[in-house]
Amino acid sequence: xxxxxxxxxxxxxxxxxxxxxxxxxxxxxxxxxxxxxxxxxxxxxxxxxxxxxxxxxxxxxxxxxxxxxxxxxxxxxxxxxxxxxxxxxxxxxxxxxxxxxxxxxxxxxxxxxx
Ligand code: AMP
Ligand code: ZN
Numbered sequence: 001x002x003x004x005x006x007x008x009x010x011x012x013x014x015x016x017x018x019x020x021x022x023x024x025x026x027x028x029x030x031x032x033x034x035x036x037x038x039x040x041x042x043x044x045x046x047x048x049x050x051x052x053x054x055x056x057x058x059x060x061x062x063x064x065x066x067x068x069x070x071x072x073x074x075x076x077x078x079x080x081x082x083x084x085x086x087x088x089x090x091x092x093x094x095x096x097x098x099x100x101x102x103x104x105x106x107x108x109x110x111x112x113x114x
Contacts, residue, residue, distance in 0.1 A: 001046040006098035010044040020071060025063050027071050027103075036106025037075050037082065041068045048097045050088045068103045077105035085113075 001007050008014040010026055019039060020027035030038040041064050047053060053061060065084065072078045082105030087094040 001098070004046055004098050005096055006040075006042050006100065007046050010042065019074075020067055022067075024060055025067050027067055030102070034102075035104040035109075037072075037077055037103065039068075039071050039075075039103040041071065041101040041103060042098060047099045049094065050086055050099055053099070064101050068101050071103055072105060075105070081105065081109070083109045 005014060009016045009028060016028035016031075018026060018028045020041075024044055025041065026044060027039050027041045030040050043057075043060050043064060045057075045060065047057065068084055069078065072082045082103060085102040085104065086099065087102075
């Protein structure tokens with residue numbers, strides 16, 4: 001989608017620190033990290049919010065979780081624990097309308113989140 005920041009990252013038009021990429025999925029470092037590990041995992045396909053996920057996207061969404069786990073292992077936080085967050089719409093704090101998983105870890109995570 002033309003004016004979507006994460007589509008621009010997915011197509012290389014905007015720079016990001018990419019740590020994983022395949023045909024369908026990309027993972028890159030969050031520009032404003034909230035934890036020692038803060039990586040974003042996105043589908044290359046534009047999907048605006050979790051409410052826009054279609055049945056055909058099921059495998060793709062599964063890949064986001066699988067890749068997030070792979071990145072957590074590579075960063076050495078898998079056994080300690082990590083959090084996967086996907087914010088939907090304004091009250092949850094979604095600011096980029098291209099779905100993404102936040103992979104957060106490397107420190108103790110509080111519950112409930114703010
Ligand atoms: P959310 O607020 O859940 O939609 O998450 C959007 C995330 O994207 C925030 O954590 C931002 O810090 C992050 N972000 C915004 N612009 C960039 C960028 N150019 N590169 C990497 N991360 C970004
Ligand atoms: Zn997009």
